Amino acid sequence: MHPAYSVIIFTTASGAGYGLLIGLAVSVLLGIVPRDPTFGFFALGTAVALITIGLLTSTFHLGRPGRAWRAVTQVGTSWLSREGVAALVTYLPIAALGLGWVFGEYEPGQIIVGALLSIVGALVTVWCTGRIYSSLPTIRAWHQRLVAPVYLMLAFVTGSVLLDFFLIVFGYPFWGAAAITALLLALGCDLKMRYWAKIDSDDRTYTAEAATGLGRFGTVRPLDPPHTQPNYVMREMGYQVARRHARKLRKIALLLLFVLPLACIAALLALELPHTADVAIAALMMLSAAAGVLIERWLFFAEAEHVVMVFYRGGAA
Amino acid sequence: MTALPEPTTKKLGLVIDLDTCVGCHACATSCKEWNTSGYPKPLTDQDAHGADPHGSWLNRVHSYEVGQGAASRTVHFPRSCLHCETPACVTVCPTGASYKRASDGIVLVNPDTCIGCKLCSWACPYGAREYDYDDGTMKKCTLCVDRIYNETFAPEDRIPACVRACPTGARHFGDLGDPSSAVSQLVKEREGFDLLPEMGFKPVNKYLPPRPRRDQNAIPTQPAEQPVASTGSIADRFFAWADRALSR
Numbered sequence: 001m002h003p004a005y006s007v008i009i010f011t012t013a014s015g016a017g018y019g020l021l022i023g024l025a026v027s028v029l030l031g032i033v034p035r036d037p038t039f040g041f042f043a044l045g046t047a048v049a050l051i052t053i054g055l056l057t058s059t060f061h062l063g064r065p066g067r068a069w070r071a072v073t074q075v076g077t078s079w080l081s082r083e084g085v086a087a088l089v090t091y092l093p094i095a096a097l098g099l100g101w102v103f104g105e106y107e108p109g110q111i112i113v114g115a116l117l118s119i120v121g122a123l124v125t126v127w128c129t130g131r132i133y134s135s136l137p138t139i140r141a142w143h144q145r146l147v148a149p150v151y152l153m154l155a156f157v158t159g160s161v162l163l164d165f166f167l168i169v170f171g172y173p174f175w176g177a178a179a180i181t182a183l184l185l186a187l188g189c190d191l192k193m194r195y196w197a198k199i200d201s202d203d204r205t206y207t208a209e210a211a212t213g214l215g216r217f218g219t220v221r222p223l224d225p226p227h228t229q230p231n232y233v234m235r236e237m238g239y240q241v242a243r244r245h246a247r248k249l250r251k252i253a254l255l256l257l258f259v260l261p262l263a264c265i266a267a268l269l270a271l272e273l274p275h276t277a278d279v280a281i282a283a284l285m286m287l288s289a290a291a292g293v294l295i296e297r298w299l300f301f302a303e304a305e306h307v308v309m310v311f312y313r314g315g316a317a
Numbered sequence: 318m319t320a321l322p323e324p325t326t327k328k329l330g331l332v333i334d335l336d337t338c339v340g341c342h343a344c345a346t347s348c349k350e351w352n353t354s355g356y357p358k359p360l361t362d363q364d365a366h367g368a369d370p371h372g373s374w375l376n377r378v379h380s381y382e383v384g385q386g387a388a389s390r391t392v393h394f395p396r397s398c399l400h401c402e403t404p405a406c407v408t409v410c411p412t413g414a415s416y417k418r419a420s421d422g423i424v425l426v427n428p429d430t431c432i433g434c435k436l437c438s439w440a441c442p443y444g445a446r447e448y449d450y451d452d453g454t455m456k457k458c459t460l461c462v463d464r465i466y467n468e469t470f471a472p473e474d475r476i477p478a479c480v481r482a483c484p485t486g487a488r489h490f491g492d493l494g495d496p497s498s499a500v501s502q503l504v505k506e507r508e509g510f511d512l513l514p515e516m517g518f519k520p521v522n523k524y525l526p527p528r529p530r531r532d533q534n535a536i537p538t539q540p541a542e543q544p545v546a547s548t549g550s551i552a553d554r555f556f557a558w559a560d561r562a563l564s565r
Contacts, residue, residue, distance in 0.1 A: 218383055220383050227377065232450070
């Protein structure tokens with residue numbers, strides 16, 4: 001599948017934003033972070049900015065962005081519609097939480113209720129994002145049980161890394177949050193590796209023989225193509241990444257997204273460093289995870305093969 | 318709305334005969350010609366006179382080589398929307414622009430409400446939907462909905478443009494929901510089949526398989542031409558050498 005930058009940036013940015021939102025909401029519910037307005041403004045503001053930038057970027061993928069509002073009308077059948085509605089509805093509890101945190105509560109319990117509903121909204125939105133992909137049986141690498149959980153887990157991972165960064169920058173105790181980040185990184189790494197193992201070992205069940213119904217006469221080989229230049233279907237669904245490049249990129253993604261951030265956390269927890277060094281390490285961890293998740297998401301598209309290509313290339317998908 | 322209607326009793330669709338299709342692409346060009354000025358608005362082309370010309374077409378004709386060696390055959394294979402009974406392209410649509418008509422089962426895109434998110438093209442295993450890069454919306458086969466009910470046309474013209482254009486009669490149009498219709502009888506008689514039935518989208522369009530070869534026993538097992546053997550004379554040896562040299 002063609003890795004469109006708008007969709008890659010949308011899913012990674014909004015994923016990290018919702019992850020940070022969940023991290024902040026959980027922390028505020030457990031009383032781990034102080035209700036400092038400045039911290040709330042910058043940390044929650046970053047979450048809202050990432051979510052909003054992601055949603056706006058997603059409209060660049062549309063042929064008719066001006067009609068984007070129509071996309072919230074089909075929640076009965078469409079996961080894309082559900083995602084849009086969940087994303088918009090989640091702004092309400094975010095507003096309750098954020099305004100209460102930064103400007104003080106208008107209503108008692110505003111922050112608690114806002115935090116609880118923010119968590120629910122963020123979970124639902126990211127789950128819907130994953131389900132858009134995993135509900136498509138035409139793309140074997142996406143039609144997998146692990147796809148939606150990986151989307152959620154990577155939102156947790158990237159959000160948790162961001163939360164650590166803000167705690168460290170503001171000089172708050174970060175050991176508990178960093179330990180949780182380490183746990184999420186380990187779980188996320190395991191989940192992503194299991195996903196890759198699954199798509200590598202899965203049978204390619206859809207063949208050109210089955211797609212054309214001509215298997216009864218023998219193998220089916222494309223002879224003359226229907227057109228001389230690639231059409232939309234081939235440009236969108238026929239993207240191919242060299243296998244050896246994919247292997248290397250998987251290793252780089254694992255290194256940047258999980259291994260290097262884990263090493264950063266080990267350094268943060270084990271070493272008694274001056275504050276500026278802690279901030280530098282947290283920034284490195286954040287940039288590394290960001291680069292890692294971008295490569296991971298690029299691969300998620302580039303490695304996915306669409307069944308329609310068996311009509312063009314023969315073989316199996 | 319992208320919720321599917323109750324199963325329709327009328328199931329308009331095409332039956333495509335892979336035995337008689339000669340791969341002339343008349344159905345594809347005729348489709349483009351009719352539909353670029355028809356219901357789905359212009360089917361635009363990009364870089365039409367440049368190095369990378371491409372554009373939206375609603376019908377594509379593949380040619381395959383099927384089987385091995387002397388027993389192999391060439392099969393021409395037109396591919397377009399199959400107007401599935403349970404189309405995923407409709408249910409994934411976030412705007413309601415994609416819909417299946419309750420009256421006759423035709424799957425259409427409303428060109429005024431499509432946002433061009435391309436998700437329907439991801440959901441379709443048959444590559445039936447093409448994005449129009451200029452218009453920013455999805456285009457697909459309309460089963461020539463603007464021809465088949467058009468009472469200003471002569472009755473013989475009230476069929477899809479591809480069916481009208483086919484010079485070998487390889488394309489048939491009719492109601493596949495009516496077991497007594499000519500197309501249903503044809504499918505029964507020729508054992509018409511679905512494409513990728515295991516996907517579960519229940520295509521309405523059917524394909525008729527190529528008929529068995531009548532000359533199955535006449536397929537030669539030896540190459541027709543034997544290499545020229547040399548018998549010794551200078552002329553013979555010259556021609557044997559020429560044969561070898563030219564065969565290289």
